[in-house]
Amino acid sequence: MTGPSTSSRLSADLVVVGGGIAGVSCAEALAVLSPDASVLLVSASPLIKAATNVQPLTKYLVRFDVEEQDAACLTQRCPTVQVIHDEVVALHPAGQGGQGGQDGGELVTSSGRRVSFGRVCVCAGARPKPTLTDHPLVLTLRDTESVRTLQARVAGARRVLVVGNGGIATELVHEVRGVEVVWVVRHDHISAAFVDAGAAEFLMPAATQDSMSATKDADDVAKPVVKRMRYTEAKAEPSQGAGAALGPDWHAHWELHGRDESKARPLRVEYGCEVARMLPGDDRWPAYAELTNGVTIGVDLVVSATGVVPSVHAFANGNPTLRLHDDGGILVDEHMRSSVPRVFAAGDACTAGWAHAKHWFQMRLWTQARQMGAYAARCMVADKDGAIAEVLQDFCFEMFTHVTRFFGHKVVLLGLHNGQKLDRGEWEMMLRAVKGKEYVKLVLQQGRVQGAVLVGDTDLEETFENLILDQVDVSHLGEDLLNPHVDVEDYFD
DSSP, X not given: OBOTTSOSEEEEEEEEEOOSHHHHHHHHHHHHHOTTSOEEEEESSSEEEEEEEEEESSSSOEEEEEEEEEHHHHHHHOTTEEEEEOOEEEEEEBTTTBOOTTSSEEEEETTSOXXXXXXXXXXXXXXXXXXXXXXXXXXXXXXXXXXXXXXXXXXXXXXXXXXOOSXXXXXXXXXXXXXXXXXXXXXXXXXXXXXXXXXXXXXXXXXXXXXXXXXXXXXXXHSOOEEEEEEEOSOOOOOOOOXXXXXXXXXXXXXXXXXXXXXXOOXXXXXXXXXXXXXXXXXXXXXXXEETTSOEEEESXXXXXXXXXXXXXXXXXXXXXXXXXXXXXXXXXXXXXXXXXXXXXXXXXXXXXXXXXTBOOOXXXXXXXXXXXXXXHHHHHHHHTTOGGGOOOOGGGSBOEEEEEETTEXXXXXXXXXXXXXXXXXXXXXXXXXXXXXXXXXXXXXXXXXXXXXESSOXXXXXXXXXXXXXXXXXXXXXXXXXXXXXXXXXXX
């Protein structure tokens, strides 16, 4: 990786800003799609994040790991990609102060470099939402460095308060050992950014059971008790899902143990509230957290994992023609183009401004960051070659898909899994639950599957993916649709 002391002027045909999964995916695709073009990746971190162990589960659903790597790993894979460690502080498009020879404009970095580009893709990611940031006992969990700090501070803790209800908070609550955990969520159930109240109830026993202890409920788990319910949902609350910068299974290489590992991990959940303020400590606790529900809790540490906001201020400042969405992301069209010519955006930094397919919506997740980064590369190359009009949008934007793990369970989300975008009272849920083993929820509208939540090793993702895409009327199947002894695919052979 080139350091800040090198030449103050650089130029490249194609520039990518951001060494996260969107930026690296974009740079890798550019190297393949346009091998004769010069490609430059500007990363604010000395390490980059790459997708590894990529495993397609279905046509649309892909599981992968995110690995932090030295920039040299990227240049070894893609020799035409140059990587510099620097931070972009300003964007000067052509005709607005840009003086580069690539016609697209110029970037200015914190080290004083001026980078001329033909086309640039902003993959600058997102930054944590500000919350209680001034208190010394509040740690915002966002990247590897903050996890390293967390590991050190948890080691001497008796009680940790976790604030947030997304993926990072959910995984953190499960991984912390030997310390009392108080989980503060502003919703009426856990993991609300991803799953419904039913799935949350299914997950709670795993959340409260310490994985270091014996599986005392093994006999109960093995019982094939299946419950099916079908009812009309009175209210569909759209998921606001904010994504997280830490990748899938970020906790796998970290030991988050408190001072007393011999004790089972107590978990207490405070629902429907947030932290109002931090109060001074005393001889019992270093500080107290006052919640909006009136409860005050003594703590050794508060960990904030409340989501992110797009990190685009360096590009928006001084560029009134760069359109931003209300959520702060750079607004992009169906070809990932911003409102400024030759400036593209992908991943957490952007907001999809095109007319979405029925079963797709945006969440700031690693899954979509990887998809957007690779697709933006296609569009940049086509734009360079004058063929942008011929680019068809990738099929991954036809349906929302995501796979992760919560509390040791595989979790697959397909389509409108929580009834997003559907009118209230016009959709139904069909459920199947086997205690400790699996939870299956289907969202149906007029006899057609619109979404699914699959918890556990159900092996149903391909079946329901096809039913969502094909929009086949399954009303004649009744409860056989979730009968574990019936192969639904036999009905459509």
